[in-house]
Structure formats: C-alpha cells, structure tokens
Amino acid sequence: LKHKRTLFLQILVSSFLLYKIRFLERREKREERGNFANPMLSMFLCVDFLRNRKQEKREKNIKQRFIQIKKMKKLILIVLLVFSIQISAQEKAVPVFKDGEAQIVEAFKDSEKWIRHDLWVETTFDSDGDGKMDRVHVDVTRPEQTKTEGLKLPIVYESSPYYAGVANGGSELFWGVKHELGEKVPNPVHVEVQRTGKRPIISNSQISTWVPRGYIVVHSSSPGTGLSDGAPTVGGKNESLAPKAVIDWLNGRAKGFSSREGSETVTAFWSTGKVGMTGTSYNGTIPLAAATTGVDGLEAIIPIAPNTSYYHYYRSNGLVRSPGGYLGEDIDVLYEFIHSGKEENRARNNKLIRDIEMANGMDRISGDYNDFWAGRDYLTQMKPMKAALLMSHGFNDWNVMPEHSYRIYKKATEMGLPTQIFYHQNGHGGPPPIKMMNRWFTHYLHGIENNVQDDAKAWIVREDDKMDAPTAYKAYPNPEAKDVAFYLSGNAPQAGNLSTNKNTAKGKETLVDNYSFSAESLAKADYTNHRLLYLTPTLKEDVHISGTATITIKAASSKAAVNLSVYLVSLPWNEGRRTKITDNIITRGWADLQNYKSLTKSAPLKVGKFYEMTFELQPDDQIIKKGQQIGLMIFSSDSEFTLLPKPGTELTVDLSSTKITIPIVGGEAAFNKSVE
Numbered sequence: 040l041k042h043k044r045t046l047f048l049q050i051l052v053s054s055f056l057l058y059k060i061r062f063l064e065r066r067e068k069r070e071e072r073g074n075f076a077n078p079m080l081s082m083f084l085c086v087d088f089l090r091n092r093k094q095e096k097r098e099k100n101i102k103q104r105f106i107q108i109k110k111m112k113k114l115i116l117i118v119l120l121v122f123s124i125q126i127s128a129q130e131k132a133v134p135v136f137k138d139g140e141a142q143i144v145e146a147f148k149d150s151e152k153w154i155r156h157d158l159w160v161e162t163t164f165d166s167d168g169d170g171k172m173d174r175v176h177v178d179v180t181r182p183e184q185t186k187t188e189g190l191k192l193p194i195v196y197e198s199s200p201y202y203a204g205v206a207n208g209g210s211e212l213f214w215g216v217k218h219e220l221g222e223k224v225p226n227p228v229h230v231e232v233q234r235t236g237k238r239p240i241i242s243n244s245q246i247s248t249w250v251p252r253g254y255i256v257v258h259s260s261s262p263g264t265g266l267s268d269g270a271p272t273v274g275g276k277n278e279s280l281a282p283k284a285v286i287d288w289l290n291g292r293a294k295g296f297s298s299r300e301g302s303e304t305v306t307a308f309w310s311t312g313k314v315g316m317t318g319t320s321y322n323g324t325i326p327l328a329a330a331t332t333g334v335d336g337l338e339a340i341i342p343i344a345p346n347t348s349y350y351h352y353y354r355s356n357g358l359v360r361s362p363g364g365y366l367g368e369d370i371d372v373l374y375e376f377i378h379s380g381k382e383e384n385r386a387r388n389n390k391l392i393r394d395i396e397m398a399n400g401m402d403r404i405s406g407d408y409n410d411f412w413a414g415r416d417y418l419t420q421m422k423p424m425k426a427a428l429l430m431s432h433g434f435n436d437w438n439v440m441p442e443h444s445y446r447i448y449k450k451a452t453e454m455g456l457p458t459q460i461f462y463h464q465n466g467h468g469g470p471p472p473i474k475m476m477n478r479w480f481t482h483y484l485h486g487i488e489n490n491v492q493d494d495a496k497a498w499i500v501r502e503d504d505k506m507d508a509p510t511a512y513k514a515y516p517n518p519e520a521k522d523v524a525f526y527l528s529g530n531a532p533q534a535g536n537l538s539t540n541k542n543t544a545k546g547k548e549t550l551v552d553n554y555s556f557s558a559e560s561l562a563k564a565d566y567t568n569h570r571l572l573y574l575t576p577t578l579k580e581d582v583h584i585s586g587t588a589t590i591t592i593k594a595a596s597s598k599a600a601v602n603l604s605v606y607l608v609s610l611p612w613n614e615g616r617r618t619k620i621t622d623n624i625i626t627r628g629w630a631d632l633q634n635y636k637s638l639t640k641s642a643p644l645k646v647g648k649f650y651e652m653t654f655e656l657q658p659d660d661q662i663i664k665k666g667q668q669i670g671l672m673i674f675s676s677d678s679e680f681t682l683l684p685k686p687g688t689e690l691t692v693d694l695s696s697t698k699i700t701i702p703i704v705g706g707e708a709a710f711n712k713s714v715e
Contacts, residue, residue, distance in 0.1 A: 132184045134192070134253030139489025140477040141252040148251045152183040157239035158305045159266075161294045162284040166262055166269040166277040167384045168391070173268035174299060175281050177288075178241040181255040185309035193313035193484035194289055195249040196257045198282050198329075199322040200377035202242050203265030204235035212375070213367030214403065219684045220359070220600035220631070221404050221643075227372060229389075232379040236265060245317070248473070254484070255309060259285050261325065263380040263388060266299065270388040272396075273374050274324075274349045274415030282329035286314050290336040313484045317341040317476070319468045320439060321377075324417075327447065333423025339483035343431040343470050347443040350412035356654040357634025357641055358602065359406045360680050363437030370415075371397045406631055408638040418446050427457035427492075429479045431471045434659050435620050437679075438467040445587075445658045448515070457483075457492050460515055462660060463500040464621045471498070472507040499660050502621045515660065516586030521706030527573045527671070527694045532566050537573040537671050537699075539707055544695050552601070552675035553686040562623070562672055563612045570674035571692060574610065578665045580713040586702030587658045588626060592673070593651040593696035596632060597689040599643040603630045604677040605656060607701070608670040609663050621661060625669070628656035629681060649693055665713070671699055 132146030159174035166173055184190040206212065211228040218224050241258040249256050262269030262277045269277055287293035290312040295305040314336050316326035323345035330340050346352050352362055353369050361368055371393050378385060400411025413419060428451045432444035444460065451458040459479075461471040470476065475498070478491040495511035504510070512518075526544035529535040536543060553569045561570040590605050607625040633641035635652035644650065663669060675690050676683050703710050 131188050132182070132190065134485060136481060136485070136487050139481060139487060139491065140474065141254070141481045141485065141487075143251045144253055146184065147182045147253060150247075150250075153246075153250060154181050154183055154186055155179065155239055157241065158295045158297055159299050160259070160285050160288045161296065162262075162269075162277075162281055164269070164277050164280055166272065166275075167381070168387060169268075169384070171268075173262055173277070173281075174296065175259050175262065175268070175284060176241065176266035176299075177257060177259045177285055177295070178239055179255065179257055179307075180246045180250055181309055182250060182253075185255065191309055191311045192253055192255045193311050193315070193480075194257050195245055195254045195480065195484075196259075196282070196285065196289075196314050196316045197242070197245055197318045197322055198259045198261055198285070198316070198325045199242070199318065200261040200264040200271060200379075201321065202236060202258065202260050203379040204232055205379070206230045206232045206376045210367070213365070213372055214369055216361070216367045216681075217683045219598075220602065220682055223404065227367075227375075230375055231385070232375075232377070234265065234379045238266075241265065249480075252477070254480070257285065257289070261377075263384070264377055265379055267380060268299075268384075269380065270384070270392050271374055271377050271380070272392055273370050273377075274328075274346075276414075278325065279328040279332050279420075282316070282325055283332045283334045286329065286334045286336050289314055311484075312336050313338050313486075315339040315341070315480045315484050317343065317470075319343040319470070321346065327417050330424045330426040330428075331417055331420040333425055337426045339427040339429070339479055341429045341431065341471065341476055341479060342444070342447075344433065344436055344439045344468050345430075345443060345447075346439050347417045347447050348412075349415040350408055351416075351442060351446075352439065353401075354406050354408070354412070355629040356652075357406045357408075357631035357638055358629050359403055359631075359682055360629045362439065363679060365438070366679065369403060370401050405633075405641050407634070407641050418450055421447070421450055421454065424451070424454070424456065427479070427483050428459070429471065429475065430458075430460040431462075431469065432460075433463050433465045433467065433469050434626075434657075434661065435465055435624070436467045441658050442587075442655075445515070452496070452514075459494065459496055459498065461498045461509060462515065463506055463509070464502055464619075464661070465506075466620065469506065472509070474507075502619065502662060516658070516702055517583070517660070517704050520583075520585040520702040520704045522586075522589075522700040523703045523707045523710055524698050524700050525575070525671070526698050527692075529571070529573075529694055531571055532568045534565075534572040534574050534670070537575045537669065539710065541698075544697070546695070547691055547693050549689055549691040550674060551686070552684070552688040552690065554676035554678045554681075554683040555686065557678050558604070558606060558627075558672070558674070559612070559623075561674055562606070562608045562610065562670065570672055572673075573671045575669045576714040577668050578663060578713050579715065580665050582663045582669070582710060582713050583661075583704035584625065584663065584701060585660045585704055588628075588656045588699060588701045589653060590628070590656065590671075590699045591651065591653040591697065593649050593693040594632060595647050595649045595691045595693075596644050597646055598684075599646065600631070600633055601644070601688050601690055602676045602681045602684070603632055603652075603690070604674050604681065605629070605699075606670075606672040606674075607656065607699075608672055609667045610670050611667070625661055625663070626656045626659040628654060629677065630654045649691075649696075651696060669701075 135142045157178040246256045260267040263271035297303040323342035326340035430444040448460045482491045497512040497515035498509035528543040529548040531548040606627040613622040635650040
C-alpha cells in the first residue's frame with residue numbers, strides 16, 4: 040500500500056509538470072503569431088521608437104522562455120528516470136520480517152517459478168578407493184529472483200542417507216537375539232538396495248516451509264548413497280566432511296560440477312554463505328556431524344531426535360541393547376539398509392567397511408566401548424563447534440533415546456555456545472514449533488535482531504499440552520530439581536516399598552529371568568517371581584521429576600553373564616483408549632553387570648558373587664499425578680530391547696546396598712509433602 044501511494048504521487052507530479060510545459064509552449068506560439076503575422080503592423084511599429092523597444096524586449100523574453108522550457112524538459116526527464124528506478128526497486132522481491140520472523144513472501148510462493156537443479160560437490164576424501172576425490176550429489180531449490188534480480192539468500196540444508204531408497208526385507212536382515220550373552224551367532228542375511236529417485240530432485244523436504252520465507256533449500260545424499268560417490272560408514276569421518284564440503288561450496292571454497300565425472304564447474308552465486316542445517320533422526324545427526332568440523336558458514340543447526348553416539352544407540356552400559364522397534368539391529372545392519380550408492384563400488388565397500396572395520400569393531404560379544412565406537416561419538420568431537428544449537432527430542436523416544444540430545448545440549452552449554460533445547464512427551468521425531476525454528480534461522484541466517492539468544496534455554500511440552508505450546512524453563516533439568524535418594528524394602532514376589540528412609544533397606548531378594556513376560560505384564564502383575572517391584576506410598580500431590588535418575592545396585596547372578604533392566608513406572612497401570620504416552624513408563628535403563636568397573640573392559644561374573652554397579656536411566660521431565668505410585672522395577676531380559684537368553688537365570692539383589700536417586704523439583708521436602 041505504501042508503494043502504491045508513492046507511485047500515485049509520482050504520477051501526479053509528473054502529469055502536472057508536463058501540463059505546465061504544454062501550456063507555456065502554446066502561449067508562446069500565440070504570442071509569435073500575434074506579433075509577426077501582420078506586416079502592416081510591423082511598419083507602424085518601426086516608426087514608433089518606444090513601441091519598437093518594447094517589441095525587442097518581448098522577443099528577448101520569448102527566447103528566454105524557450106530556453107527555460109528546454110531546461111524544464113530535461114529536468115522532468117531526469118525526475119521521471121529517477122521515479123522509474125525507484126518503482127523498479129520497489130517491485131523487487133526481498134525477504135520480509137515481522138515480529139522477528141521471516142514472513143511468507145508472495146513473490147516467492149509460486150513453486151512453478153522455483154529454480155531446481157542438481158550438481159556434484161568435490162570433497163577432500165576418497166572413501167570408495169577409486170583414486171579420485173568423492174563427489175557428493177546436491178540439489179538446489181531457489182526463488183526465480185535469484186536469477187532474474189540477482190537476489191542472494193541464506194540456505195537451509197538437509198543431508199540424508201535415505202533419499203535414494205533403503206533395503207527391503209524382514210527379520211532376516213537383523214541379528215538373531217535368542218541366545219546367551221557373549222555367544223557367537225550367524226550373521227544376518229545380506230541385501231542389495233534398489234536405488235530410487237530421478238534427477239534433478241533429491242528430496243522435497245523443507246522447501247514448502249523455507250523457500251516462500253526467503254531461503255534457498257539444499258539437499259545432499261550422504262557418501263555411498265544415491266548418486267553420491269564414496270562408502271557409507273555410519274558415523275565415520277566422511278559423513279562429517281561431506282556436508283562440510285557442501286557448505287564450503289556454498290561459500291566459494293570448494294568446487295561444484297554439473298556432472299558426476301565432468302569438468303564443467305558450477306558456482307553458488309546466489310548464496311549469502313549463511314547456512315543452517317536441520318533434519319530428523321539420521322538426517323538430524325548429520326547437522327551435528329558437520330558442526331563438529333567447525334566449518335565457516337554453518338551458523339545454526341536444529342537437530343531433531345539426532346543419534347549423537349552409535350554406542351549409545353546400539354549398546355547401554357556395556358549391554359548389547361537394540362533401539363526400540365528394531366530388535367536385533369546393529370551398526371552393520373544400518374550400513375546395509377542405506378547402501379544405495381554406485382553398484383560397482385558396493386563389493387569393495389562391503390569388504391572394507393562392513394566385513395572388516397565394522398565386524399572387528401562393533402563387538403557384539405562383550406558390548407564394550409572401544410575406539411571404533413569412540414570414533415562415532417560426536418560428544419568427543421565438539422571442540423571446534425561454533426554453530427548456534429537448537430535441539431529437539433521426545434522424552435518417550437525409545438528408538439533414539441533422549442540422552443542423545445541432552446548430552447550434546449549440556450556440553451554446548453558448557454562451551455558457551457548459543458543453545459536451546461525443546462523436549463516433548465512423544466516418541467521419535469517431532470520438530471520444535473515453526474515459530475521457534477523461524478526465529479532461530481531468522482536471527483542466525485538473516486542477521487535480524489529478534490533477541491532469540493535471550494529466550495528461555497529449555498522448552499518442555501507438558502503432558503496435556505499441544506506441541507506448539509511448550510512451557511519455558513530457565514534450563515534443563517529444572518534448576519529447582521534436587522536428587523532424592525530412595526531405598527528398597529522387600530516383599531517379593533509381591534511389591535515392596537520405596538521410601539526415603541534408609542533404615543528400611545534390608546535383606547536380599549531374587550528374581551528369575553524369563554523373556555516371555557513383557558515389561559508391561561511384569562509391572563501390572565500383583566504376584567510374580569520374574570521381577571522385583573518397589574512402590575512409594577500413593578501420591579496426594581503431583582510430583583515433578585526433572586533430570587536423570589541414577590541407580591546403584593548390588594547384585595549376583597547364577598550365570599557368568601546376565602541382562603539387567605531397570606524401569607521407573609507410574610502405577611496403577613493405565614489402559615484403554617484414553618491412555619497417554621506419558622502414563623505408566625516414567626523412564627528406563629539397561630546395563631551389563633560384567634561392566635561394573637568399566638565400560639571399556641568387562642569380565643565374566645563369578646556365580647553367586649555380588650557386584651555393585653552405578654548407571655543412569657534415560658533423562659526425563661514428567662509430572663506424576665496425585666493418586667499414582669512411583670515404582671522401581673528390576674528385572675533381567677527385556678523382550679523389546681535386549682538379547683533373550685534361555686529363561687531360568689537367577690538375579691539376586693542386595694537391598695541394603697541398592698538405591699535409586701530421582702531428581703525431584705523441590706527435593707525431598709516436596710516429595711515428603713506429596714505423601715504425607
């Protein structure tokens with residue numbers, strides 16, 4: 040509207056000036072005709088000296104007016120030229136910001152006018168061993184104004200190993216789990232991935248959200264997948280260096296080519312050099328991997344449910360433990376699942392990566408932490424990182440568990456990086472609200488001062504709230520949470536007591552392992568010898584848990600190796616259509632008692648000997664409603680997560696040396712008040 044008003048005034052002024060010129064021109068012509076058309080009049084004028092002088096003066100005035108008219112014409116032409124330049128500038132499309140957020144721009148909305156093309160970026164590594172630097176396949180989606188008007192914009196970048204398809208198959212692709220701990224079993228069935236997709240489009244993710252708001256969206260297939268060269272390494276160094284190369288290209292520091300093998304170069308002339316990365320799961324891991332290189336130009340990342348350590352994904356405190364929903368998966372299974380790259384390179388990749396590096400390093404026999412796993416742990420690689428970090432995760436994500444984001448958020452905060460975390464109560468995935476993401480990218484990519492860096496550091500969706508209505512907290516865990524120690528008094532095979540009174544912890548209790556009973560059935564049972572259960576009194580007020588619970592357990596096994604599973608549950612167990620994901624399970628954890636001293640070196644247990652081990656459960660932030668009881672459940676094999684040895688192993692717990700600390704907002708005083 041402002042531009043329309045300005046244009047109207049410009050047209051009005053120009054019209055008035057043109058009218059004035061025409062008026063003066065017509066007036067002068069009339070005077071000429073009046074003065075020189077009658078020769079008789081001229082004769083009379085000649086004899087009259089005074090009138091002759093007046094006539095000369097009038098002729099002089101006429102000439103001066105003609106000179107003024109010419110000057111005025113030039114002035115009007117200049118004014119009109121300036122006006123036309125201003126109008127042209129006003130019509131150019133540019134990003135628009137309101138309330139600290141990039142707005143949808145009408146000129147950027149039409150997807151039919153978007154420019155879409157692909158290219159290959161040359162990296163600094165040769166992971167497929169063909170003697171040439173690997174090239175990464177990249178696609179670009181940008182507004183037409185980046186071509187027609189010279190517009191430069193920041194980039195939202197997502198990279199993935201999944202874009203070109205994954206392996207098809209069933210349980211035969213996974214490791215068998217029905218065997219004893221430490222037992223060697225046959226490898227899974229190998230499979231070939233059928234590559235999918237059609238150039239120039241790698242993916243359509245992110246574009247409908249960000250291109251209309253004044254960003255360019257870039258995708259790339261990770262090494263050894265799709266049309267990218269190289270080998271998939273599942274957390275190896277090339278998976279960090281590949282997105283780094285793309286960001287270098289977006290900043291003019293790396294070469295891009297129009298074809299996979301050719302020499303015709305492509306430049307990112309439309310890029311401001313400011314890059315933000317985001318994605319979910321594996322696609323959320325890659326932004327963190329890129330950030331750990333410290334690459335210039337990567338200003339901000341928003342990892343959603345990222346896998347930040349492949350050891351924590353496939354192991355738990357020394358125990359071989361599968362990600363939820365994928366019993367029997369391990370790192371070599373994921374390698375095969377994503378290996379959609381060049382067919383002629385697959386045999387070589389399989390031999391070097393799957394059959395040598397992974398087979399020798401993953402160690403399904405002991406489950407110990409080693410150099411292979413350390414090289415795939417991004418927490419240990421964060422020193423060069425400088426990108427602003429907005430994490431997102433679900434407290435009930437039992438695939439990529441919530442510890443993955445918390446450990447990185449905690450370290451980034453300690454490093455002094457701009458950091459926020461968004462936690463919700465659901466399962467795998469779930470981005471922050473678009474408002475949060477928009478403010479993050481608007482500030483760090485467009486440079487708009489919206490004070491996002493001063494927002495709350497933690498945002499948590501409460502149990503009954505919607506995803507776009509998180510509650511703000513100063514930090515996570517809640518700064519008012521304090522560890523409260525709880526002790527066990529037995530009543531097996533029925534439920535015993537869980538209290539803050541240390542004097543009640545006496546005696547020993549034994550459970551018998553049997554994987555045919557699920558964790559849910561064990562928690563619901565009133566009487567069973569396949570688990571140990573300890574309950575607080577019924578809560579008369581809500582109790583807010585925020586942080587990471589830690590258990591110290593002293594136990595003995597009737598075998599040289601035994602699964603150890605520990606759950607915090609809310610009872611009575613709620614069932615039915617109205618049951619929420621936050622009901623029943625508070626948090627859980629798993630461990631191998633053979634690693635009671637160290638994650639890097641396990642030793643077989645001596646039958647009947649007691650070992651003390653301390654380990655953390657998954658972080659959580661949950662309000663346990665009044666009317667419920669908090670329960671500590673100890674059992675052995677978990678049918679959804681662990682190996683499943685033959686039933687019958689006995690696990691005995693020394694109650695006097697076992698305790699669990701739970702972080703409760705308000706500390707012990709708040710808990711005691713809730714049960715008075």
